[in-house]
Amino acid sequence: MKSLDIILGLALAIGGLLVPLSGDAYLMGLVFQLAMWVALAQSWSILSSTTGYLSLGHAVFVGIGAYVCVLLTGTVPFAAALAAGALAAALFAGVIGMPALRVQGPYFVILTYGLAELVRNVVMRIESAIGSFGRMIFLVPSFEVLVWCMVGLGILATIGAYAARHSAFGAGLAAIRENEVAAETVGVPVARLKLLAFIASAVIPGAVGGLSVLRTGYFEPAQAFDPVISFTIVTMALVGGTETVRGPVLGALGFTLLSEALWSSLPQLYMIVLGLTLIAFILFVPKGLSGLADRMTGRS
Structure with a gap:
């Protein structure tokens, strides 16, 4: 099964890198979303799947990366702004990690969610105090470049998740x-x-936040720090399966493609049908798509 995982992973990575050459805006947008959720779900699994510390605060890293990238865009090169966003998210994690990781179980879940909301409101207050209720972003790279960068982050996050599981650290x-x-x-x-x-x-979430805000061309704190991001990451990880590296990839693929299909066919009932489908899936397929794939291939 490992060789099959590698083959499928390489096929997805190569396909994602080749899509911008097609010039199809819809397809590039879909690949951008897929790669974004793969990167976020895999980065989440480095902590939560391996240690059991369930985080509901990953949106704060996305938001911090987006905010720093917006502040630096136009004054420093694109790559430097993106790297600064990722570094800022890592520094924030380093500062709040030591006290936050002293608590366990549901207390850690509540704490991470609360921290994300706290930072979101602080940034909103800062922006309001300086009279900025939203920032337009100019001089951004082409969409093709952003897609390539996001696919690269998805690949990097997957490699990192694999290393975190198959090493002395893991x-x-x-x-x-x-x-x-x-x-x-x-x-x-x-x-x-x-x-x-x-x-x-x-x-990775810090860099993802930077790329996401550059794609939209507009920064608004409530969107950048949206708690729905954290809930979606956890949902994708659970749908895909938290016991394997391929789980978050399958979860991101399944969730994104299902959302696209429901949005196009049932726009009025989209959220209701999606919610019911996810509830049924978690109840009847507890090991996720990864466990289902193992069952179908006869792997225990």
Whole structure:
């Protein structure tokens, strides 16, 4: 199955990189969305799937990356603005990670959601205080370049998620997920590993936020820090399956394509049908699309 995963992954990556050459705006937009959600779901899995610390605050990293990128666009090169957004998200994760990761279970879920809302409101206050209720963005790269960059982030996030699972670092994170107290007792540097995973999971969303806001050409804090982003990331990870690297990829593909199909065929009932479908899927396919694929191929 691993060889098949690699083949399918390479096919998706190559296909995504070739799509901008077609010049089809709709297809490029679809690939941009797919790659964005793959990157976000994989980055989320670096922390939450490996350690069991369920985060509902990944929107804050997306928003911080978008805000920093907007502030720097036009004054520094595009790549530097994007890198600064990713670095700012990582620095924020490093600052708040140590105290935040002291709590576990539902308290961590609530804390991460609350932090995201806090930062969103702080940014909204700052923008309101300086009289800016939205920022238009000029001098952005072509859409083809943005698509290539987003596909690259999706590939990079997938490689990072694989490395986080199949390394000594990943083994330590798995030990934390199974029994944090026992892991610390046998010498696993629990606090350091959790913080590193938290920082690693923030870098890609920061860059994703920068690319997303450059695509729209307009920054508005409520949209950049939208909590729906966090909920969608978790939903995709659960739909795809959290036990394998291919899970977030399958979840992003399934969720995005289902959303597109429902939006085009049932625009009035889109959200209702999508919600019912996801509820039924989680109830009857608890291991996600990844587990379903294993069942269909006879893999235990």
